[in-house]
Amino acid sequence: MPELPEVETSRMDLQGFFTGAAVRDCRVLDPRIRVGHPSPPFFRRGQWVGTGIERHGKTLIMGFSQNQEEETEHSGKGEKGFFLLSRFGMSGSWRRVDARLNPPHTHLEIRFSDRTSRLVWVDPRRFGRIEFATVPFSSNLLSRVGPDALSVSASVFEEILRSTSRSLRSALMDQGLLAGIGNIYMAEILFDAGLSPFREGRDLLFREVRVLHASMHSVLRAAIAEGGSTIHSFAREDGRNGGYQKLHLVYGREGQPCPRCGLPVRKVTLEARSLYYCPSCQPPKRSTIRSSSRRDPLEN
Ligand SMILES: [Zn+2]
Structure with a gap:
């Protein structure tokens, strides 16, 4: 089961690829892995960019914000940013794969308009969970967890x-x-x-x-x-x-x-x-x- 070092390894592996990437869409292929109320936001091509990846305990936190140019062009939407949280459970992991390859047990995919690879969430045993949230620490996955073991004083x-x-x-x-x-x-x-x-x-x-x-x-x-x-x-x-x-x-x-x-x-x-x-x-x-x-x- 992935613990803090494995989740931090994923964070560091994906950080450069994800940060600044223009998100084309994000599709949940198996709704059973999703918790919490907010649905994935509507992705219009070029509207969202990846802002970076944080980690708390065993949970990965991917940040998305509106593309500044898009925001000016289509102002008044009121959406500033959101987060995609993932808890790895027994066997969850993020993989970077080429355009049309779908590894077995892929339950979510993120496609980018300026990257040839996609990010997919793979979880054979389905104990992992993903959640969309506007405030990470008010989410189901993080609202009741203690301080991070690596940064606690x-x-x-x-x-x-x-x-x-x-x-x-x-x-x-x-x-x-x-x-x-x-x-x-x-x-x-x-x-x-x-x-x-x-x-x-x-x-x-x-x-x-x-x-x-x-x-x-x-x-x-x-x-x-x-x-x-x-x-x-x-x-x-x-x-x-x-x-x-x-x-x-x-x-x-x-x-x-x-x-x-x-x-x-x-x-x-x-x-x-x-x-x-x-x-x-x-x-x-x-x-x-x-x-x-x-x-x-x-x-x-
Ligand atoms: Zn001994």
């Missing part, structure tokens, strides 16, 4: 961790608390920080919060530099795979020696998802009165 991150009694594993992956991290990077970040996934965020020492914040940023940045991780289906806009899966230290490495201590990496299944960690390098929580009464049965 250390102090806000600490507030988030202190606000919940849930485990670090669960808190880091809760998009309502912090946007962008899923099962893969949660495991890699906690291993990098040397923190047990079962510890509670509110029990961390101040210095442990700072270490975790630094690990989160360094792991995410390293993954972005490698073009993200390709585990099942993630592919870049030209079909290339990411490279960070080769650098995973615990994720997917059950039974293999921990790169730090040599003991086997452990895998447990929680809520139908696999959790990978090193019980030796990520020791159970420090013993406190509060934590002793809610010890996780998986800890040792």
Whole structure:
């Protein structure tokens, strides 16, 4: 499932192509993938241009504005700009393809009047969602998500961790608390920080919060530099795979020696998802009165 580094890779791959491009039309081929009320705006040839692509957590935000010349010529429309948001779900991705090629499972296409390629949204498993919005953070996809994991400050991150009694594993992956991290990077970040996934965020020492914040940023940045991780289906806009899966230290490495201590990496299944960690390098929580009464049965 694409997480922050994969979505950021898509953003960087598409940014140059999309920015400044004259949009000819945008067609939703499968309406089931669309959420929210606003419909795609009516595209008159040459009316809209791509203004750039932003990202928040696992959501990509493509901006469109009216072509200035067109606006003068046909003034009084009242439409200034809109955004196309995409959440990748399990298998969604943007691909840049030639004029008449339609990859299987294409659910949306954007055509341009000054580009020979099109952008298509491909999603075999259809868990991804797209939404048209005039204000991105009032949309269904973004109105209830927390700060972006890559840009959150250390102090806000600490507030988030202190606000919940849930485990670090669960808190880091809760998009309502912090946007962008899923099962893969949660495991890699906690291993990098040397923190047990079962510890509670509110029990961390101040210095442990700072270490975790630094690990989160360094792991995410390293993954972005490698073009993200390709585990099942993630592919870049030209079909290339990411490279960070080769650098995973615990994720997917059950039974293999921990790169730090040599003991086997452990895998447990929680809520139908696999959790990978090193019980030796990520020791159970420090013993406190509060934590002793809610010890996780998986800890040792
Ligand atoms: Zn270890």
